[in-house]
Structures are given as structure tokens and as C-alpha cells.
Amino acid sequence: MHVGILPGEYVPTKEQALMVPYFGRKYASCYGLFIYIGIDEGYNEVYILGAKNNISVVKNELASVDDILHMDEGVYYVDVRAFDINISLPAQFHYMLLKKHYSDILKTVCNVKAQILI
Amino acid sequence: MKLIYTCYGGSHSSVTAAAIHLGYLPCHGRSSYEQFYTIPFYDEMDEDQLGKWVFMGTDEFNNDIYICGVKGDKDLAINAVYSYLNISGMTADHIIMVDALITLHPLTSIGGYMSRHLNWVRLGRPLSIMGIMCTYDQFVRLVDKVKEYEKNFYDIY
Numbered sequence: 001m002h003v004g005i006l007p008g009e010y011v012p013t014k015e016q017a018l019m020v021p022y023f024g025r026k027y028a029s030c031y032g033l034f035i036y037i038g039i040d041e042g043y044n045e046v047y048i049l050g051a052k053n054n055i056s057v058v059k060n061e062l063a064s065v066d067d068i069l070h071m072d073e074g075v076y077y078v079d080v081r082a083f084d085i086n087i088s089l090p091a092q093f094h095y096m097l098l099k100k101h102y103s104d105i106l107k108t109v110c111n112v113k114a115q116i117l118i
Numbered sequence: 119m120k121l122i123y124t125c126y127g128g129s130h131s132s133v134t135a136a137a138i139h140l141g142y143l144p145c146h147g148r149s150s151y152e153q154f155y156t157i158p159f160y161d162e163m164d165e166d167q168l169g170k171w172v173f174m175g176t177d178e179f180n181n182d183i184y185i186c187g188v189k190g191d192k193d194l195a196i197n198a199v200y201s202y203l204n205i206s207g208m209t210a211d212h213i214i215m216v217d218a219l220i221t222l223h224p225l226t227s228i229g230g231y232m233s234r235h236l237n238w239v240r241l242g243r244p245l246s247i248m249g250i251m252c253t254y255d256q257f258v259r260l261v262d263k264v265k266e267y268e269k270n271f272y273d274i275y
Binding site: 031032033034036045047049051052054056057058059060061062063064065068069071073075 | 120166167168169170171182184186187188189191193194195196197198199201202203204205206208
């Protein structure tokens with residue numbers, strides 16, 4: 001949604017949702033990996049990151065990396081766990097969840113954009 | 119090079135390994151019970167500090183030694199660091215993360231839980247030390263391996 005793959009105006013069809021890269025797929029080996037999704041209108045790179053329930057550990061860790069290696073990547077984390085379920089389900093179930101939370105996800109994306117795209 | 123010893127809570131195993139590495143604890147034979155009370159950060163990491171790299175010192179190879187608590191998911195923590203460095207265009211050669219959560223003695227688990235979760239420090243800390251002392255040889259072997267790696271690293275570069 002943030003990079004425009006999914007529409008903001010209406011709830012996408014199941015086919016549209018299932019065509020989104022990585023939608024409805026969970027691989028244990030991917031936890032902790034920054035996976036590139038696209039770039040937004042403000043030229044910000046958008047990534048997804050699976051962090052299970054350890055997002056605070058990961059955030060602390062990457063803050064330490066920034067601090068110790070003098071990096072300033074300006075990472076903006078958005079916690080969207082509220083719209084997800086922490087078990088592996090077929091992609092169709094994830095589409096049902098997406099439909100249920102679509103307006104809330106849209107609201108989150110709008111809020112994030114309002115904060116980072118000045 | 120930055121060397122990060124990781125374990126569950128960043129309070130016992132990683133601190134012990136880093137302390138042996140830096141010479142706070144002996145790297146031959148056994149440590150004494152009292153020596154543990156002189157190690158910085160032993161049994162002190164709080165829950166909200168998990169994930170932070172805490173600086174312990176600089177070793178004889180001039181490498182910075184850190185400790186870090188990563189809860190139960192070391193793969194997640196390690197993936198996140200290397201992946202982050204990768205997308206930032208940094209090389210990860212000089213960041214070495216070492217899992218210090220080697221065979222944990224039950225006394226350390228119980229003592230650590232009492233001290234860090236239940237805040238029964240006066241009871242939990244001695245138990246955790248006794249547990250660490252039972253498996254001390256394994257920590258020494260781990261540190262030996264790490265130092266061997268450091269030596270080879272500088273031979274290669």
C-alpha cells in the first residue's frame with residue numbers, strides 16, 4: 001500500500017492481494033531479514049521485517065549498530081503486528097485478515113506518510 | 119573488529135565469556151566465586167536493555183568486545199544485524215557475533231530467573247555463579263576458539 005502496489009481507494013481483490021510479493025508467506029529463515037518491497041514518492045526505501053515478538057530487541061540492537069558504527073540510516077519502524085496473526089495459515093486466510101483490517105492499515109500508512117513525507 | 123558475545127539475557131553467559139576474553143576471569147583453570155562480583159555487568163542487565171550492545175572492553179588484538187542479550191531467538195538477532203548492514207552498504211566482515219549460550223547449567227537458569235525476573239538477587243546471583251563455575255571449562259574453550267579465529271583473521275588480512 002505504501003509503495004502503491006495495493007490501492008488505497010478500495011479493498012483489493014484476492015487475486016490482487018495474492019500477487020503482492022511475500023503476501024501470506026512466512027519462512028522461518030526470513031525472520032530478521034530486511035526484505036525490500038519498493039520505494040515511495042519521497043524516495044524512501046520500504047522494507048518488511050519479520051521480528052516475531054522481539055521487535056524491541058531488534059530495535060535496540062539496530063540502534064546500537066547505528067551508534068557504534070556511526071551510521072545514520074534514519075530507519076523508521078512501523079509495528080503492524082496488530083493486523084497480523086502469528087501462525088502460518090494459507091494465503092487465503094491472510095487475505096481475509098487483510099480485508100478485515102484494510103481501513104486500519106490504510107490509516108496507518110497515511111499516518112506514516114504524513115510523518116515522513118514533509 | 120567488533121566482537122559481540124550474545125546469550126539469552128545478556129547477564130550471565132555472555133558476560134562470563136567476555137570476562138574470560140578480557141582477562142577479568144582466568145583463561146586457565148578455575149575462577150573463584152569472589153571474582154564474579156568484580157566483573158562489570160554480571161547479573162545486571164534489565165529486560166528493557168535486551169538487544170543493546172554493551173561495551174565490556176578492548177582485547178589484546180585491539181578488538182572491541184561487547185555483550186548483548188537476544189532473548190531466545192539468536193538467529194533473528196544475528197539476521198537483523200547482518201541484513202541491516204547489508205542494506206546500508208556496509209561490509210559485515212568486522213562484526214562477529216558469538217553465541218555464548220553454551221550448555222547452560224540448570225543452576226544458572228534458575229539463579230538467573232530468580233535474580234533478573236523475580237528480583238531475588240541475593241539468592242539468585244550466587245546460584246547463577248555456582249552454575250557458571252560448573253561449566254566454566256566450556257566458556258574457556260569457547261573463548262579459546264574465538265581468540266584462535268581472531269589470530270587467523272589478522273593473518274588473512
